[in-house]
Amino acid sequence: MPLSGTRVCVVVPVRNEAENIWDTLDALRLQTDNKGHKIDPNLYEVLVLVNNCTDASFAITKEFQYKYPKFRLHIDQIQLPDPLANIGTVRSLLMDEAYRRFMLISNEEGIIASTDGDTIADQNWLYYIMSEIDKGNDAVGGRILALQQSDTARLYHLRDVTYRCLLAQAESLIDPQLHDPMPRHFQYFGASLAVTCKMYQLVGRLPQVPNLEDMAFHQALIRHDAKIRKSFNVKVYTSSRIQGRVDIGFSEQLRQWTLDSAANKTQQVESVEIQLRKFKLRKRLRKCWLEFQNRGLPQQELIDLASLLKFKIEWLHTQFTTAPYFGILWEAVEKALHQAHWQQSQRPQPIMKAIHELRTFIHDHQATVFQIDPDDNFLFVYKANA
Structure with missing residues (x-):
């Protein structure tokens, strides 16, 4: 005990x-x-x-x-x-x-x-x-x-970390969470x-x-x-290590990056444009959800959202009124987006292009990447690519 x-x-x-x-x-x-x-x-x-x-x-x-x-x-x-x-x-x-x-x-x-x-x-x-x-x-x-890390896997890893940390910052700028x-x-x-x-x-x-x-x-x-x-x-x-204890995990990802580097394969990631659009949509849905919780469902906003997303308004209304948490509502909307028109436009892009686009977006919003730990690998990429 x-x-x-x-x-x-x-x-x-x-x-x-x-x-x-x-x-x-x-x-x-x-x-x-x-x-x-x-x-x-x-x-x-x-x-x-x-x-x-x-x-x-x-x-x-x-x-x-x-x-x-x-x-x-x-x-x-x-x-x-x-x-x-x-x-x-x-x-x-x-x-x-x-x-x-x-x-x-x-x-x-x-x-x-x-x-x-x-x-x-x-x-x-x-x-x-x-x-x-x-x-x-x-x-x-x-x-x-x-x-x-090996030199080959390290470069791919640092690029990936940079992309994802920048994406996290862009997410915070668009749809900030107080906690x-x-x-x-x-x-x-x-x-x-x-x-x-x-x-x-x-x-x-x-x-x-x-x-x-x-x-x-x-x-x-x-x-x-x-x-x-x-x-x-x-x-x-x-x-x-690249020989891990599990079939899927960090070690397997390092192994794949090592192979990709040896094959001179361009690192691809999710489209920045699509990710930013999702963050903006989620913010709008969250605002609508909070208004629904406090004052009732805003009908005109619901109509506008259904039109924007090309969803049936009845379906969207049901998601709002039955989901006990916003996270469940967003999961349903995101799944529907993947099954519909957004799926066709989700083409991956080279990671360095994605990093450039994210840096430009963040700069335009008068924000800077900030990391208080000088030993974090995240910083090394900025020094290497400056």
Whole structure:
């Protein structure tokens, strides 16, 4: 049973991480606040589930537990059958157990934080997670920085990060959210995420999918209008291996970028024009939704929106009146857009062209990209492409 004062339960799925798990656990043991003071060890605990291993991961984790008995580390191991031997199952088991433990002490505001067995948390990782939750947020996504990338994959990765961070800034300029102001990033992935128990239960817990479970969970949070803060202060450093432990994930993306670089393949991304149009549409729909919640559905605006989107007004009216959350309304509209005329115009474009277009848009709005961490890979691209 956890201590009554426990605020955070960190979950760590481990599969064949003998080379990394000691450093992962040590980084969690040595967490400090923003002034360098050690975080009270009674405020958090760590759950490790060693699954389907063929190396010494479990023995090393037990050795760590023996060496640091005051560190609140709980370890278990499991051998899952093939259909269930995936990261989705393991992370779900861990997060459900973290939730169960918080319910034992009746703490629905308890924070479930997730990282990975090949990842090193920044020394202030827990401090900034707790700080963001204390501001009223339901969930936190942290930056995930890659370690020791190959030169070929690194360039593709940095371009991708630049594009997505610029897109996040453009999104904030068009459709700002008070709980997630600039500077903000784009990531909510398993190596660095957190959520309150209350929100975890509300959205139906972690979706039962074999992989990309973090992305599916992110979508569930959006559907329920969760306040998700994507803070640059919350960050981890993860392995940049190209032979990963999952079929789909960061390691697979790095491998693909390496192959694309060798083939001199132009990096393609979603059309900036389409993305900006979506942000503007979402803002307009959100305004209409809020007016509907407060004063009733604005009929003329509904007619104008239906005409703009080429939707039947009856269909749009039904979405507004039946969706319990704006996120569910937007998901329905976005799905309909993909199935209709917008799908044909969604042609990808070269990433450098997209980056240029986003920089121009941001400059025209008298805003600048701002990143307080000089070690973040995001900045290096600006220096390289200046």
